[in-house]
Amino acid sequence: MFKEYDPLKNKIFRVMDDSGKIINPKWIPDMKVEEIVTAYKKMLFSRVADLQIVSYQRQGRIYTYPPNYGQEAITGAAGAAIRQNDWLVPAFREIGTMMAKGVSLKEIFLYYMGYEEGSNFKNASQVLPVSVPIASQLLHAAGIGYAIKYKDEKKVVFAFVGDGGTSEGDFHEALNFAGVWKIPVIFIIQNNQYGISTPVKMQTASSSLAVKSVAYGIKGIQVDGNDFLAMYRALEEGSRLCLSGDGPVLIEAVTYRKGAHTTSDDPTKYRTKEEELLWEERDPLKRLKAYLISKDLWSEQEEEKILPQYREEVDRQFQEAESFGEYKKEDIFIHLYSEMPDDLLEQKNQYDRFLQWKESRFNNQKK
Amino acid sequence: MNMVNAINDALDIKLYDDKNVIVYGEDVGVEGGVFRVTEGLQQKYGVTRVFDSPLAESGIVGTAIGMAVAGLRPVVEMQFCGFIYPAFNQIISHATRMRNRSRGKYETPIVIRMPYGGGINALEHHSESMEAIFGHIPGLKVVVPSTPHDAKGMLISAIESNDTILFMEPKRIYRAIKQEVADGKYTIPLGKANVLSQGSDVTVVAYGAMIREVQRAMVMAKEQGISVELIDLRSIYPIDRETIAKSVKKTGRIITVTEGPRSFGVGSEISQIAIEEAFLSLEAPPSRVSGFDTIVPLPRGEYHYMQDPYKILYEIERIVKY
Numbered sequence A: 001m002f003k004e005y006d007p008l009k010n011k012i013f014r015v016m017d018d019s020g021k022i023i024n025p026k027w028i029p030d031m032k033v034e035e036i037v038t039a040y041k042k043m044l045f046s047r048v049a050d051l052q053i054v055s056y057q058r059q060g061r062i063y064t065y066p067p068n069y070g071q072e073a074i075t076g077a078a079g080a081a082i083r084q085n086d087w088l089v090p091a092f093r094e095i096g097t098m099m100a101k102g103v104s105l106k107e108i109f110l111y112y113m114g115y116e117e118g119s120n121f122k123n124a125s126q127v128l129p130v131s132v133p134i135a136s137q138l139l140h141a142a143g144i145g146y147a148i149k150y151k152d153e154k155k156v157v158f159a160f161v162g163d164g165g166t167s168e169g170d171f172h173e174a175l176n177f178a179g180v181w182k183i184p185v186i187f188i189i190q191n192n193q194y195g196i197s198t199p200v201k202m203q204t205a206s207s208s209l210a211v212k213s214v215a216y217g218i219k220g221i222q223v224d225g226n227d228f229l230a231m232y233r234a235l236e237e238g239s240r241l242c243l244s245g246d247g248p249v250l251i252e253a254v255t256y257r258k259g260a261h262t263t264s265d266d267p268t269k270y271r272t273k274e275e276e277l278l279w280e281e282r283d284p285l286k287r288l289k290a291y292l293i294s295k296d297l298w299s300e301q302e303e304e305k306i307l308p309q310y311r312e313e314v315d316r317q318f319q320e321a322e323s324f325g326e327y328k329k330e331d332i333f334i335h336l337y338s339e340m341p342d343d344l345l346e347q348k349n350q351y352d353r354f355l356q357w358k359e360s361r362f363n364n365q366k367k
Numbered sequence B: 001m002n003m004v005n006a007i008n009d010a011l012d013i014k015l016y017d018d019k020n021v022i023v024y025g026e027d028v029g030v031e032g033g034v035f036r037v038t039e040g041l042q043q044k045y046g047v048t049r050v051f052d053s054p055l056a057e058s059g060i061v062g063t064a065i066g067m068a069v070a071g072l073r074p075v076v077e078m079q080f081c082g083f084i085y086p087a088f089n090q091i092i093s094h095a096t097r098m099r100n101r102s103r104g105k106y107e108t109p110i111v112i113r114m115p116y117g118g119g120i121n122a123l124e125h126h127s128e129s130m131e132a133i134f135g136h137i138p139g140l141k142v143v144v145p146s147t148p149h150d151a152k153g154m155l156i157s158a159i160e161s162n163d164t165i166l167f168m169e170p171k172r173i174y175r176a177i178k179q180e181v182a183d184g185k186y187t188i189p190l191g192k193a194n195v196l197s198q199g200s201d202v203t204v205v206a207y208g209a210m211i212r213e214v215q216r217a218m219v220m221a222k223e224q225g226i227s228v229e230l231i232d233l234r235s236i237y238p239i240d241r242e243t244i245a246k247s248v249k250k251t252g253r254i255i256t257v258t259e260g261p262r263s264f265g266v267g268s269e270i271s272q273i274a275i276e277e278a279f280l281s282l283e284a285p286p287s288r289v290s291g292f293d294t295i296v297p298l299p300r301g302e303y304h305y306m307q308d309p310y311k312i313l314y315e316i317e318r319i320v321k322y
Helices: A033-058 A072-081 A095-100 A105-113 A137-150 A169-181 A212-216 A228-243 A273-280 A284-294 A300-322 A330-334 A342-366 B003-017 B041-045 B057-069 B085-095 B131-135 B148-160 B210-223 B241-251 B266-281 B299-305 B309-321
Strands: A087-089 A157-162 A185-191 A219-224 A249-254 B021-025 B050-052 B073-077 B111-116 B140-143 B164-170 B194-197 B202-206 B228-232 B235-237 B254-261 B287-291
Touching: A033 A072, A033 A095, A033 A105, A033 A228, A033 A284, A033 A300, A072 A095, A072 A157, A072 A185, A072 A228, A072 A284, A087 A137, A095 A105, A105 A300, A137 A157, A137 A169, A137 A185, A137 B057, A137 B085, A169 A185, A169 A212, A169 B057, A169 B085, A185 A228, A212 A219, A212 A249, A219 A228, A228 A249, A228 A284, A330 A342, A342 B241, B003 B021, B003 B041, B003 B073, B003 B148, B003 B164, B021 B057, B041 B050, B057 B073, B057 B085, B085 B140, B085 B164, B111 B148, B131 B140, B131 B164, B131 B235, B131 B254, B131 B266, B140 B148, B148 B164, B194 B210, B202 B210, B202 B241, B202 B309, B210 B228, B210 B254, B210 B309, B228 B241, B241 B254, B241 B266, B254 B266, B254 B309, B266 B287, B287 B309
Parallel strands: A087 A157, A157 A185, A185 A249, A219 A249, B021 B050, B021 B073, B073 B111, B111 B164, B140 B164, B202 B228, B202 B254, B254 B287
Antiparallel strands: B140 B235, B194 B228
16 A cells, blocks of 8 residues: 555545545455444544534633544544554544543543643553644654564554644654654654644645655655545554554645634634635545445434434533542642652642631631 | 763663663764763663664654653763753653653653763863753753762662653763772662761852862862861752751851853852751852853863862852951
8 A cells, every 4th residue: 555655656545535435445444334333423423522622612611722623534543543552642633532542531621621630541541641842742652662662562653743743853853763763653644734824835845744754764655634444544554564563654644624723713814715615525524424324324314313412422521521620739749750859849838838828818808 | 980980880780670771862872972981881782772863862852751651761861961952842841741741640760861061172062061951940850970979879860760860971070080989789869969078167069070179179278277068969950958058057158169151050049048048147148150151162261161179269268258
């Protein structure tokens, strides 16, 4: 596959067309029909969650959030391809894959509500917290890859970055280290066309982002990121290569961020209605749904039936997060060092004395 | 044994001890590092445990974070203090935050070794002493040995710690001081200062290569009948307030001797500690002997910038007479 779709040929890997019709039967992934339906339902759930989070944010119940809307085939396919003992190194627009690894929606809510506790994934192992400084996390993925190889483990690292991140020095350093070390890392670029407001053509003069793999001496491929079947197949193939010692791999997943960069961003300032409509045609859920309906594996009725259940589930987890309780101020101090330095302990005690003073001085006055 | 041998010995002991210890950086493998600190280790432990990395400081620290999270204990080298800045983002944004960010789920036991300091007639960017900017980073420990004995014990402690530690090596005295160093494994706790000489008139706090300069000044001060108490700080952060406070309460006077720029420096922090902890004992304002707030001059002008026994003696006499 990586040979047939050598990035120097400037060919994009697709399995279905925009209407969900199979156009590349050779590369249909070897998935059971139930697995595809399950993956679709997870993508649907992640979309419902994502849209609801944005509405919670509008209601002032959650802080800044980066929507995943329109990119669910990538994170859904990664969620289906990643195994329990594989590592996930997210950027910050991968809730579908995080949930597949066992991160709860409640934890995702907690994080965006402003609790660090949301990154202490209770039921997910080998998932790093989201990384805000762009592309810096790719080096962590390379380090994990080295550890896997050193310990001779059969694991793969799934590492995410956006199109803007490919301009960062750490992107270069990570791919370069990974290439030299020949480690089992799949670097996945979610090319959603914009880094906040800056279009890809302002990020690079390269013919694609996948082509960058050539210079690092690693395998690369450009995939239609809104085509679930193609994404899954490419990731599965990447995983297989990594496990047989032929990693790392770079996958450019071409997609479109239907939402804003974050809830603080207004995309109407930098993109046109026409462009949005064009990408609406290529919506990843619409395409996979059309495919499933054509195979009699799914129906509008089933979707209508399941949507309210999903909304209810999202709301239930949101309410659980909302009732998480007070922020424990001790937690600010205790996780900096394996043992709290005396100086830090004194700063904490000083703050406690201040709070006691404030309580006695001002709360008494109110009474 | 000199400091280079002592650090090499500590690395050797920990590489032997613990299969999770990995040593890498620029030129540390085949060549054994530009200062030969890692000499012979690759031959002994193989290329998967001691190796040359690509020339990229952010890459070195960033990958160390990933390794640490996945259970290894990387000991990486920055070739010079002046070249650490590309790695600054990985240190301040990730290495020192991972435990806090994940509420204790992930730790980053990393040692970043780095020669620092001037006085070796080097090119630009090879003479900096920027410990203060690292002392300011929450979650990081910054330590500086001043003798071969301390270097070995402190480095073993650092490698065994679950925290991220910047281990700054005073390259000016890499080979200048020789002393007996105990065989085998021993540790020196990080965060504790060491009172090197008891005295009654003035406390001098220094670390790294500055200790030797202060000791030379003390010989001249003694001829003037001045008794100096010398504290080797050893750890920039956590800082040993207790030892500093106890000494200033006794002598009533304090001078710090540091190599880096003066403003917002380690000396400023120590002065503040003296004021907070021993205000009523002070008989003179806390004083700083330090570099200027300038760029370290190239070798022809460097002696103007460096602290030497005369600058230190001048300040000792001034503060004692205050």
